[in-house]
Amino acid sequence: MRVHQPHRPLRAGVALVMTGLVAFTGARAAQADGGRCTFPAEPIAERPWALQRVLLDQAWEHTRGAGVSVAVIDSGVDVTNPQLADAVAADRGADLTDADGGSTTDTVGHGTKVAGIIAARAHPDTGFVGLAPEATIVPIRQNNADGSSNVATLAAAIRHAVAEDVDVINVSQDTEAPPGEGSALEDAVREALDADIVVVASVGNEGADGERRHTYPAAYEGVLAVAASDRNNERAPFSQSGDFVGIAAPGVDMVSTVPGGGQCVDSGTSFAAPYVSGAAALLRAARPDWSAREVVAHLQQTAERAAPGPDPLTGWGVVDPVRALREAGGDPADAPVPDPPAPAPPAPEVPELSLGETHAERAERLGTFVILTGTVLAAALAGAALIHRDWRRRSR
Structure with missing residues (x-):
């Protein structure tokens, strides 16, 4: 199982191959000043670019995500960061590792960053805030610095989220080797979808070579597979591409919370996925009558796209939380549809051609x-x- 490493700097994390699965060890990201991220970190005062592209006041006119719970299956979620202290329901979480601590212990910071993008509360020291700052995070520690992760524990983590009746599950991990037909992971994903849970998964950071490959659980049918986009709404170079990509979200130079307090900057599809999970939390709060499938279809239908239909780089486009909420008043659709072809421009008026006197x-x-x-x-x-x-x- 790979927990996505930051794309920059390249030495931010070291991968360990264990029983055919990949885990991170001590992932660190660059701070805004270009230095190493230490826990705790200094607060970043500016509003991050990924939030500047969203008119948060317009989104929050509809909802801030109250009443919605999002399971973060990751390396744990630290609650000593003041932006997450009131956002995490530790009593609903779980620790599936054999490491010291519990679901709110995060020695590498990955899960804390993921959770912050979804539901970090506002704080006067920083312009960073989660997309759904009243949603609740259910922390499920399934991976840690010792590489305890595997497909079985990921399946168990998903089942725990189902048992806790969450509304959204965020998985910022992947494996390229598809589990066998009817594997525990596939069965767990199916149970979550059958329980009407929006399952969001990152597509992976191995896309720089241009090879299209499926990653799991993102490639399972019904899972919303998230690619990373840059400031130009184009695919980030590291983001995995393929026909299973369902949507994209900002994943470059992402500011988020770290253990102990403050924020750091990181890059990867790991941080694009929670951006979509935050948007899904807002939509689930605004339209509790919609099914998980309808929420996913609506997020895709209202995404900002460069082509009429989906493509293998960014799926149906880059998620647009404000438009998704603004256009959530009509009847939901079960699946996104391509944009209608643009009308042909009117024919230009051509003056009569004069051939001279007869x-x-x-x-x-x-x-x-x-x-x-x-x-x-x-x-x-x-x-x-x-x-x-x-x-x-x-x-x-």
Whole structure:
């Protein structure tokens, strides 16, 4: 099981291969000043770019996510960070590792960053806040610095989230090796979908080589697979591509909470997935009557897209939480549909082509010229004759 590493800096994390699965060890990200991230970190005062692209006041006119719970299956969620102290329901969480601590112990910071993007509360020291700042995080520690993660524990984590009756599950982990048909992981995902839970998973950070590959659980049918986009709403170079990609979200230079307090900057599809989970939490709070499938379809239908339909790089487009909430008043759809083709532009008005005068028009013009010229000459000759006659009379 791979827990997505930050894309920058390259030495931010070290991968361990264990029983065919990959886990992170001591992932660290760069702070805003370009230095290493230590826990706790200094607060970042500015509003992050990924939140500047969203008019949060407009989104929060509808809801802030109250009453919705999001399971974060990750490395634990630290609650000593003041932005998460009131956001986490530790009594509903679980620790499936053999490490010291519990579900609110996060020695690497990955799960704390993921949770912050979803539901961090506002704080006067920073411009960073979660997309759904009144949602509740259910922390499920399934991976840690010792690489205790595997497909079995991920399946158990998903089942625990189902038992806790959460509304959204966020999985920022993946494996390229597809579990066998009817595996425990596939069965657990199916149980979550059957329980009407929105399951969001990151697609992975191995996309720089251009090879399209499926990753799991993102590639399971019904899971909303999230790619990472940059400031231009284009696929981040590291983001995995493939026909299973369902949507994209900001995943480059993402500010979020870290253990002990403060924020750091990180990159990866790990942080694009919770951006979508936060949007899903808002939509579930605004439309509790909608099914999980309808929520997913609506997020895809209202995404900001560059093409009429889906593509293997960003799916149906980059999630737009404000538009999703603004357009949530109608009847929901079970699946997104391509945009209608743009109407053809009106034909330009073409002036009549003039080919010059016809033969008859030219003959008429020349005839008129000859008549006028003859008349003038005749008048001139008659005048000259009169002048000559008068001159001869005076000369006698």
